[in-house]
Amino acid sequence: MDNALTISGLTKTYKDFxxxxxxxxxxxxxxxxxxxxxxxxxxTTINAVLGLIQKEAGYVSILGNEEINGDTKEQxxxxxxxxxxxxxxxxxxxxxxxxxxxxxxxxxxxxRLLKQFSLPVDKQIKQFSKGMKMKLAISVAFSHHSKLLxxxxxxxxxxxVIRDDILDMLLDFVQNEEHSxxxxxxxxxxxxxxxxxxxxxxxxxxxxxxxxxxLMEQYxxxxxxxxxxxxxxxxxxxxYRKMDYEWQVLVSNRGKMQKKYxxxxxxxxxxxEIILLYVKGGK
Amino acid sequence: MKGILIKDLYIxxxxxxxxxxxLIVLGFGLSFLLEISALLVLAPVASTTAVFISITNDxxxxxxxxxxxxxxxxxxxxxxxxxxxILLAVLGIIVALVPCIVLAFFGIDITFYSLCLYGSIGxxxxxxxxxxxxxxxxxxxxxxxxxxxxxxxxxxTGIIAGLVLLVNVFIPVKDNILLVFHIVLAISIxxxxxxxxxxxxxxxxxxxx
Numbered sequence: 001m002d003n004a005l006t007i008s009g010l011t012k013t014y015k016d017f018x019x020x021x022x023x024x025x026x027x028x029x030x031x032x033x034x035x036x037x038x039x040x041x042x043x044t045t046i047n048a049v050l051g052l053i054q055k056e057a058g059y060v061s062i063l064g065n066e067e068i069n070g071d072t073k074e075q076x077x078x079x080x081x082x083x084x085x086x087x088x089x090x091x092x093x094x095x096x097x098x099x100x101x102x103x104x105x106x107x108x109x110x111x112r113l114l115k116q117f118s119l120p121v122d123k124q125i126k127q128f129s130k131g132m133k134m135k136l137a138i139s140v141a142f143s144h145h146s147k148l149l150x151x152x153x154x155x156x157x158x159x160x161v162i163r164d165d166i167l168d169m170l171l172d173f174v175q176n177e178e179h180s181x182x183x184x185x186x187x188x189x190x191x192x193x194x195x196x197x198x199x200x201x202x203x204x205x206x207x208x209x210x211x212x213x214x215l216m217e218q219y220x221x222x223x224x225x226x227x228x229x230x231x232x233x234x235x236x237x238x239x240y241r242k243m244d245y246e247w248q249v250l251v252s253n254r255g256k257m258q259k260k261y262x263x264x265x266x267x268x269x270x271x272x273e274i275i276l277l278y279v280k281g282g283k
Numbered sequence: 284m285k286g287i288l289i290k291d292l293y294i295x296x297x298x299x300x301x302x303x304x305x306l307i308v309l310g311f312g313l314s315f316l317l318e319i320s321a322l323l324v325l326a327p328v329a330s331t332t333a334v335f336i337s338i339t340n341d342x343x344x345x346x347x348x349x350x351x352x353x354x355x356x357x358x359x360x361x362x363x364x365x366x367x368x369i370l371l372a373v374l375g376i377i378v379a380l381v382p383c384i385v386l387a388f389f390g391i392d393i394t395f396y397s398l399c400l401y402g403s404i405g406x407x408x409x410x411x412x413x414x415x416x417x418x419x420x421x422x423x424x425x426x427x428x429x430x431x432x433x434x435x436x437x438x439x440t441g442i443i444a445g446l447v448l449l450v451n452v453f454i455p456v457k458d459n460i461l462l463v464f465h466i467v468l469a470i471s472i473x474x475x476x477x478x479x480x481x482x483x484x485x486x487x488x489x490x491x492x
Contacts, residue, residue, distance in 0.1 A: 043492075050351070052351055052352070052492060053491070053492060054490060070354040070355070070356065073352060073353055073354040073355075074354050076352065078349070078352040080345070080348065080349065082345065083344075084346060084348060085344060085349065086293075086294055086340050086341070086344045086346055087344055088294055088340070089290070093290075093293050097286045097287070097289050097290045098286065100285040100286030101286030101287065101353050101354060101355060102354060150352075
């Protein structure tokens with residue numbers, strides 16, 4: 001089993017949205033970042049993977065199983081945006097609940113993480129800040145020997161310090177080669193920091209699924225005027241966008257393009273810029 | 284399933300305590316006005332409100348979504364709510380029996396017959412209402428399901444009256460009141476089981492987001 005998660009041809013139709021033939025994989029020991037604008041289909045993909053919604057077509061293999069059963073769920077840690085635990089409960093009560101849900105629940109790990117995050121054990125969750133709730137959800141996800149972590153917008157709305165703590169934990173988690181993470185986020189800087197692969201979803205379709213290093217090291221943006229733009233070979237353009245005073249052109253091989261167009265100003269493209277060009281640009 | 288039952292008990296704890304105290308106080312208070320065993324009609328119905336508090340809470344906190352990602356099947360999630368409902372109804376009956384037993388010690392006339400009769404009516408109403416409202420709690424949004432919850436208790440009294448009239452066609456009610464209400468209770472139990480099966484089937488394919 002090379003992949004912790006394999007998704008192939010995943011399709012789901014709603015009245016006003018279609019998740020169309022989504023395919024990508026989460027290799028063992030890797031962090032895969034799922035990016036896309038609001039409503040692009042990130043959460044729908046995650047919900048279909050977790051069996052929260054019924055898929056119409058496609059194939060999902062999770063930790064080697066096509067059916068997501070109880071044994072598989074034991075090994076998956078899920079963190080959604082918000083705590084998703086009854087607010088009346090305290091972390092101590094959640095321990096009692098989880099102890100009776102997960103066979104592999106590790107009380108020591110859970111309380112160690114609560115201590116590490118300085119979370120009060122007896123305080124009701126409703127008195128927690130958003131960051132504290134997120135830390136609690138992460139503590140739960142880490143306390144039942146998960147092999148695959150799935151995080152849906154788990155770091156959105158958190159301050160940079162807490163986000164950095166969480167990102168460090170995620171990086172620590174994948175030090176074990178059997179562990180993998182699928183993380184959806186709007187905060188592309190977080191993914192630039194930790195992800196090994198990037199999946200970009202736009203209007204329900206996967207635009208690209210590439211190693212992050214390839215995107216960061218090979219992709220580039222040519223900023224040029226109209227005459228220089230006209231002189232570009234169309235096959236070299238991935239996407240382009242016309243701004244007020246310049247053209248922005250995304251190219252997939254920065255080095256090769258620099259040799260081909262020595263006068264062109266080609267700069268490395270950030271993930272944010274790549275997304276913006278795909279979403280707002282043309283081809 | 285034990286874990287989610289513990290979670291529901293934590294959520295409903297204060298509500299259960301308030302219901303227990305209210306039923307005991309009401310029982311002693313009513314004893315001056317009415318036949319105390321009539322409390323058995325009200326007790327199971329009143330005590331099951333905690334289930335709907337837990338369902339509303341699950342929806343509000345998005346626990347319903349979270350729990351599906353845990354090693355608990357959808358049929359276990361539904362089954363737990365039905366079991367929780369039954370447990371609370373039985374707890375209601377037990378609590379209502381407390382003032383009955385205490386007052387019986389003080390010489391108030393309470394017959395086994397009346398306890399069985401009112402107990403059967405109370406449990407029948409509770410099971411019929413639960414059989415209507417529990418599946419609806421998973422079909423509709425929280426606001427609609429709360430309306431269904433309130434309507435279901437009124438509907439259950441109508442259904443009981445209808446069932447009694449129906450049984451009366453075969454067995455004269457006047458001479459066999461207890462037997463007739465036991466038949467109604469048996470039908471209510473069957474309805475509750477059928478309702479559980481329907482709820483499980485519906486929830487199995489439902490998108491939870």
